[in-house]
């Protein structure tokens with residue numbers, strides 16, 4: 001298993017091993033003891049899976065406000081996504097900064113998104129299958145959305161505005177507001 005730190009504080013890129021043989025491969029995609037040794041001691045209470053049929057689907061940017069903030073361990077089991085997270089923890093040394101990484105069936109990497117981050121992704125292939133473990137349950141009332149192309153955040157997505165496929169909710173998401181949406185670290 002490989003662990004890498006990213007440019008925003010506390011986010012991690014974890015790549016578990018794949019044990020291959022003539023039939024295919026086997027991988028422990030999560031192991032509480034081994035992940036705790038790597039510094040990820042969170043308890044996960046909900047597993048999610050989303051499948052996007054087309055390339056160019058953007059889901060996000062989303063978060064849940066405290067006390068329902070979710071940490072997420074995100075991986076792409078089939079296809080590929082361009083994943084992006086934004087640190088909105090007031091007081092964080094990387095507040096307002098974003099970092100992106102490709103998660104794919106090929107690289108098998110997982111992104112640890114700490115509580116207090118906006119999260120979103122853009123699919124790079126058809127039939128992208130994303131699995132993620134959450135440290136808090138879904139709470140619709142606590143969910144907040146920020147526009148994917150927020151000028152305030154300046155995220156450089158790998159896709160043009162004309163090719164993006166958005167949900168109704170995400171197409172109406174507001175601009176990022178520094179005064180409104182943050183968590184106290």
Ligand SMILES: Cc1cn([C@H]2C[C@H](O)[C@@H](COP(=O)(O)OP(=O)(O)O[C@H]3O[C@H](C)C(=O)[C@H](O)[C@H]3O)O2)c(=O)[nH]c1=O
Nearest residue numbers: 048050059060062063072119120121137138139167169
């Ligand atoms: C997140 C969630 C959604 N739902 C229901 C609500 C809707 O009826 C349906 C689709 O929800 P939504 O359009 O919010 O799904 P995504 O656009 O994939 O949202 C996710 O995408 C970004 C990338 C995230 O990081 C969040 O985990 C999550 O917000 O599933 C549930 O029943 N449970 C849940 O935990």
